[in-house]
Amino acid sequence: MENNKKNSTPPFDEDNYTHNIEKNNERSLDRRGFMKTLVGAAGLFAVSTLPWGALAAKELMGLGERNEAIKKITDVQSLKVGEAIEFAYPKEHDSALLIRLGEGKYKAYQNACTHLKCPVFWDGNDQQLVCPCHHGFFDVATGAPTAGPPRRPLPEITIDVEGSEIFATGVKRYET
Template identity: 30%
Template sequence: MASKEENNKKKWKQDFPYHKQNSDLVNRREFAKMLTFVSGGLTFGTGLVAAKANLFPKKKVVGEHLICAKSEVPIGGTRSFTLKDSDIPYILVHLENGTFRAYEQKCTHLSCSVYYEPGTGHIICPCHKGVFDANDGAVLAGPPPRKLPKLSVIERDGSIYIAAEEEKSTI
């Protein structure tokens, strides 16, 4: 280890003439104050999230929307769609057991576009290998923190309609 005298001769020491005794107590006080400032920032951020969630909640899907004819989506096939006055992409999946499911097409991790892997019953996010259950949107593997938001699918007169999901979704 270099002695104090040797250190003082070094170029970095001449560029940054910093002394240990100056950084001993006072700077730790400043550090503690900075931590309090960061704490205030985190409080402010959480407050913004709470304000956004309470004052500007996500718009619910209102009423029923015609998507397509039932025959247009073969078994194992999918169809992407958006609803009027909304830019959220959705995906309609025709599962191998004959039922239809509709989900938001945005991965709950980082909003990458998900796709249905035919024959597996899995909805895959290609970005970070997130895997969702195509039957109920639950997370099976990967980083997504929440299940895929689901829409209710109504089959009537050979056509597919979607509406808002009735039950409250939980994590």
């Protein structure tokens, strides 16, 4: 009978069934500690993204100053009325399009559709800018989309005509 009594009693003086939770560091991170770690990591991530968010907001709100270099595009006599010429602006790999609409009347836009960045072409017969990828069309006077999936206008490049030379002077910001 004494053997049965020894086997039925716990070898320690506790009646708590979770006595081994702290045994050998089996559970060094409990639920509360895990949640504190999770909230701390989320807070650290949120704080670390603030500088990038501030830069993006500054850019989108137009508060930052953009200074693109002035670049010669072409000479007036080399571009006939109704024709277009492709050039790189503001950087070497940024394609742009200059269209001569009339005497002393020029328009220039970045040459990437605002839908999926496909190249935009000048259709002199229909007097419109065309994106052949998804049949997007843009008004040459404003750069605004007139048909197709694009929803935003083409970014306009400001130009300046000095004597017989045409210069790109900057990129206009989107208006909200």
